[in-house]
Amino acid sequence: MGTRPSVRYSSLPQDEDSALRIYRTSDGPIEDLRYAYTLxxxxxxxxxxLAFFLLVFGTLFLILAHFLLTGHMKGESSQGFGFxxxxCLLFLPGFYETRIAYYAWRGMKGYSFSRIPAM
Incomplete structure (x- = not known):
């Protein structure tokens, strides 16, 4: 059989007035802990x-593909399609993540750095 957890639980208050009380500790009064958390x-x-790196190299590869496919550079058309x-595979995610980072930096509504996955 498993052991009982050592965490001591307490019941939540039933009414809103008692939920907003101030807790007294040895360090002094603490406001309601539900609202004390700041993100x-x-x-x-x-x-x-990484997103900026993908954006730059994606743009570079698209420019090279344009030059190869239009004949401004020597090479076969298969090389142009490869580039x-x-x-496209590098540019699209790089542009998407860089755009989110830029809008979050500018403080636009609906954009935040939390929408960018961290490595």
């Missing part, structure tokens, strides 16, 4: 740098 939004710098596919 600290950390900026996922590694993910933003086109790679450019």
């Amino acid at each position: 600290k939004e950390e900026i996922p710098w590694q993910s933003i740098f 086109l596919v790679l450019g």
Whole structure:
């Protein structure tokens, strides 16, 4: 059989007035702990740098594909299509994540750094 957990639970208050009380501890009064938590939004710098890296190299590959497919550079059209596919695969997620980071930095409504997955 399993052991009982060592966590001591307490029941929640039934009415709203008693839920908003101030707790007294040896350190002094503490406000209601439900509202004492503040969300600290950390900026996922590694993910933003990766997104910017994908954006830059995706753009570079799309430019190379354009030059190969239009004949401004020597090469076969299969090389141009390869760069086109790679450019799209790099550019799209890089643009998406960089756009979210930019809008979160600007403080636009609905955008935050928490929407960017951290590495």
